Amino acid sequence: MDSHSTAAxxxxxxxxxxxxxxxxxxxxxxxxxxxxxxxxxxxxxxxxYTTKGSIGLIAGGVRLHYGDAGDWYRRLFFGFQPVLHSGRTQALSSAYEFASTIGWQGEHFSFQIRHISNGSLHEPNRGETMLLVGVAFGL
Structure with a gap:
């Protein structure tokens, strides 16, 4: 949020x-x-709305891919999720938000850029933008 980083x-x-x-x-x-x-x-x-509070959230939506199984770009994806969360901050000021994600999913690792905001349905609407690095487990 506004170039002020934090853990996610x-x-x-x-x-x-x-x-x-x-x-x-x-x-x-x-x-x-x-x-x-x-x-x-x-x-x-x-x-x-301050910036002190931590936020817990739950989201559910879809992840879209393009291409066939052997295509190099097949691992790229776009995701969209409606989000519910547990607080109000300068970045996330309403009970509902929207998450948009662009990323790459490998066999055991993923890299994502995610933005969460309420789409200016409530002010302030600074949003949270983050770089996420993940480890995948096949369950």
């Missing part, structure tokens, strides 16, 4: 892919549990 942790589960008609697109259900730590930003300490 997510646990995510991606379910079986389904082809969209006869196209080369597939989708998978995707659920996430997450935690974003608070931060001490002095200029917001007296505002209605």
């Amino acid at each position: 942790v997510f646990v995510e589960s991606v379910f079986k892919e389904q082809r969209i008609g006869s196209s080369r697109f597939t989708w998978s259900p995707d659920v996430s549990l997450g935690w974003i730590d608070g931060r001490a930003v002095r200029r917001f300490r007296h505002d209605r």
Whole structure:
């Protein structure tokens, strides 16, 4: 948020892919549990929404892929999830938010850029943008 970094942790589960008609697109259900730590930003300490509180969140949506199994770009994905969370901060000021993710999923690792915000449905709407590095387990 506004170049003030903090720790974030997510646990995510991606379910079986389904082809969209006869196209080369597939989708998978995707659920996430997450935690974003608070931060001490002095200029917001007296505002209605501060930056001190940590946020717990739950999200569920879809992950989209394009291409066939052997294509190099097949591991790239776009994800979209509605989000519910447990607090109000300068970055996440409503009970609901939206997460958009662009990433790469390998066999055992993933790299993602995720942005969570409420799409200006409630102010303030600073949002959280993060780089996530993950380890995958086949269950």
